[in-house]
Amino acid sequence: MSILISHKTRLLVQGITGNEGLFHTQAMVSSGTNVVAGVTPGKGGEWVLGGKIPVFDSVKIAVDATGANTSIIFVPAHFAVDAIFEACDAGIPLIVCITEGIPVQAMMRVRSYLDQKHTRLVGPNCPGLLTPGESKVGIIPGDIAIPGNIGVVSRSGTLTYEVLYALAQTGMGVSTCVGIGGDPINGTSFLDALALFEEDPHTEKVVLIGEIGGSDEERAAEFIASHMSKPVVAFIAGQTAPPGKRMGHAGAIVEGGSGLAADKIRALQSVGVKVATHPEEIPSLL
Amino acid sequence: MKLQEYQSKQIFAKYNIPIPKGRIAATATEARAIAQEHGSRVVIKAQVLVGGRGKAGGIRLAKNADEAEELATQILAMDIKGLPVRKVLVDEAANIEREIYLGITNDRTARKPVMMSSAAGGVDIEEVAHTSPEKIIKSYIDPLLGMRDYQARDIAAGIDLPREHWRTFGQIARGLWQAYTSCDATLAEINPLVITSDNHLLALDGKMVLDDNALFLHPDLAEMRDLDVEAPSEIEARKYGLSFIKLDGNIGCMVNGAGLAMTTMDIIKLFGGEPANFLDIGGGASSDKVAAALRIILADRNVKAVLFNVFGGITRCDEVARGILDALKEVKTNIPMVVRLVGTNAEEGRQILANANMITAITLADAARKAVAVSKGGLIE
Numbered sequence: 001m002s003i004l005i006s007h008k009t010r011l012l013v014q015g016i017t018g019n020e021g022l023f024h025t026q027a028m029v030s031s032g033t034n035v036v037a038g039v040t041p042g043k044g045g046e047w048v049l050g051g052k053i054p055v056f057d058s059v060k061i062a063v064d065a066t067g068a069n070t071s072i073i074f075v076p077a078h079f080a081v082d083a084i085f086e087a088c089d090a091g092i093p094l095i096v097c098i099t100e101g102i103p104v105q106a107m108m109r110v111r112s113y114l115d116q117k118h119t120r121l122v123g124p125n126c127p128g129l130l131t132p133g134e135s136k137v138g139i140i141p142g143d144i145a146i147p148g149n150i151g152v153v154s155r156s157g158t159l160t161y162e163v164l165y166a167l168a169q170t171g172m173g174v175s176t177c178v179g180i181g182g183d184p185i186n187g188t189s190f191l192d193a194l195a196l197f198e199e200d201p202h203t204e205k206v207v208l209i210g211e212i213g214g215s216d217e218e219r220a221a222e223f224i225a226s227h228m229s230k231p232v233v234a235f236i237a238g239q240t241a242p243p244g245k246r247m248g249h250a251g252a253i254v255e256g257g258s259g260l261a262a263d264k265i266r267a268l269q270s271v272g273v274k275v276a277t278h279p280e281e282i283p284s285l286l
Numbered sequence: 287m288k289l290q291e292y293q294s295k296q297i298f299a300k301y302n303i304p305i306p307k308g309r310i311a312a313t314a315t316e317a318r319a320i321a322q323e324h325g326s327r328v329v330i331k332a333q334v335l336v337g338g339r340g341k342a343g344g345i346r347l348a349k350n351a352d353e354a355e356e357l358a359t360q361i362l363a364m365d366i367k368g369l370p371v372r373k374v375l376v377d378e379a380a381n382i383e384r385e386i387y388l389g390i391t392n393d394r395t396a397r398k399p400v401m402m403s404s405a406a407g408g409v410d411i412e413e414v415a416h417t418s419p420e421k422i423i424k425s426y427i428d429p430l431l432g433m434r435d436y437q438a439r440d441i442a443a444g445i446d447l448p449r450e451h452w453r454t455f456g457q458i459a460r461g462l463w464q465a466y467t468s469c470d471a472t473l474a475e476i477n478p479l480v481i482t483s484d485n486h487l488l489a490l491d492g493k494m495v496l497d498d499n500a501l502f503l504h505p506d507l508a509e510m511r512d513l514d515v516e517a518p519s520e521i522e523a524r525k526y527g528l529s530f531i532k533l534d535g536n537i538g539c540m541v542n543g544a545g546l547a548m549t550t551m552d553i554i555k556l557f558g559g560e561p562a563n564f565l566d567i568g569g570g571a572s573s574d575k576v577a578a579a580l581r582i583i584l585a586d587r588n589v590k591a592v593l594f595n596v597f598g599g600i601t602r603c604d605e606v607a608r609g610i611l612d613a614l615k616e617v618k619t620n621i622p623m624v625v626r627l628v629g630t631n632a633e634e635g636r637q638i639l640a641n642a643n644m645i646t647a648i649t650l651a652d653a654a655r656k657a658v659a660v661s662k663g664g665l666i667e
């Protein structure tokens with residue numbers, strides 16, 4: 001029923017003893033996720049959530065002890081890059097980084113390193129992954145989506161919730177929702193997520209939520225034309241954004257005439273993708 | 287964050303990039319004194335963070351100290367594209383034989399830094415990229431390895447730089463790479479890099495843009511921020527950790543999340559209205575942050591309606607509702623307000639606002655339609 005996460009996910013939370021880490025660990029457990037360990041350097045040996053989840057000093061020790069196969073990162077931007085390297089070097093195949101505000105040059109080094117390993121990163125600056133009714137590795141409110149056959153991939157947070165909510169209101173369910181994040185350099189691109197949805201037997205249609213900045217949507221359009229048999233519906237945010245201004249997300253900026261919403265919409269429409277004029281229109285286009 | 291030319295060139299000098307002798311002046315008298323020290327022709331350059339300074343008359347050549355004072359007086363009185371000129375750079379004038387472009391920037395598609403150079407320097411590089419992309423020589427840099435010397439040689443050869451300059455060019459390229467990495471820049475460029483008539487390479491103009499996300503690593507650079515380029519409301523918003531951008535329309539928007547904030551602007555436009563701002567109050571916003579945001583929106587006299595669009599996740603709708611009420615106690619206003627609360631504690635939020643005389647909406651489309659209608663003086667049932 002899903003991509004990337006499922007009932008087989010054994011989750012480790014990096015930064016589990018922080019406010020955010022603890023709050024969202026509770027929420028993930030409530031959404032059915034099997035959280036097996038937490039890591040906070042210096043707090044190894046403690047337990048959280050009423051003694052249910054053990055805390056370790058390092059990712060390596062936690063993996064050895066619990067067999068964790070996925071990590072989620074809640075540590076501040078200052079330490080997040082190190083946390084990604086640590087999880088990668090401990091051999092974790094899937095890392096989800098929620099942290100916002102990681103410097104872009106540091107992210108380029110991370111990407112360059114991960115590209116040589118067998119590790120997938122989702123994010124940073126993202127809401128993570130949700131397979132409704134089964135597993136959640138992130139911060140998407142678990143109760144706004146229902147299980148189903150629509151794959152959702154998005155650069156945004158609350159805009160994604162809006163779309164999940166609109167789908168649920170019309171009785172449409174989601175296989176997996178992938179928040180790839182709003183930074184200019186990220187681990188998983190639209191293209192990666194589309195390829196996974198195309199292969200997933202339980203996903204029948206895909207919703208792509210893009211925004212201004214970069215050319216990831218244009219490359220997604222090329223991929224859809226050449227590799228995808230499943231229908232894709234899209235929405236692109238930022239048509240009214242002024243050029244040269246960063247619209248909240250580090251990656252949401254029109255620079256030197258490139259990254260415009262209009263160009264992305266044109267590229268997607270030219271390969272047969274239906275593009276919604278606003279989020280609540282998406283269900284009717286599916 | 288953009289740095290001024292003089293700030294960029296100071297950083298270049300630190301990394302052994304040759305720059306003209308020059309100093310910054312805030313008054314015409316200072317400009318005169320600097321020109322006198324140079325004892326030669328000088329260039330007076332307006333320090334403002336917009337392109338097209340030259341065309342606007344913000345860069346002038348002075349033959350002597352008298353002329354320097356006169357031109358500095360004129361330039362310091364100028365506004366260039368709406369920005370006041372507060373400082374001028376007084377540089378020793380160079381005799382230019384040839385102009386080159388050299389820059390390093392982040393390539394989002396390649397996910398790597400790229401060094402770019404062109405024999406067509408001194409002009410807008412984006413224009414060159416559009417009209418004759420073959421004139422730009424590129425070399426992608428592995429962020430883990432850093433720039434290698436051979437890459438600089440390849441570029442020098444690619445732009446037909448005479449061999450006698452390759453060594454200095456390599457030194458400049460390495461310096462630019464060091465400036466780019468040590469400052470966490472997203473752009474470091476020399477335009478133009480010139481060959482002078484006495485056969486030296488010299489960085490005549492410089493530009494650096496720094497990564498806002500990395501400023502916490504560079505407090506000294508963060509202090510260089512020029513507040514002139516930002517609207518006062520944007521500076522105020524930053525104090526409260528709000529992401530705010532002023533626009534020209536008349537419907538104020540308060541939204542949680544950047545993507546949803548952009549979408550809210552777009553849907554206002556779709557239904558025939560004009561957004562007055564982009565505003566993301568962020569995740570988990572407290573009521574005093576919401577109150578600050580509302581004050582900032584209402585301080586804009588163009589605003590004829592306000593649209594609140596909150597999709598509660600980490601953010602709780604009741605907390606937002608309390609913030610709205612708090613702000614309305616301080617700021618008395620007759621401006622109509624449309625509220626849409628969905629998600630975490632939405633019902634509690636609606637109850638808190640029940641007596642606040644606000645227009646409510648359930649869907650985003652409905653909220654936008656109502657906001658557009660009231661912004662045009664229409665009434666809502």
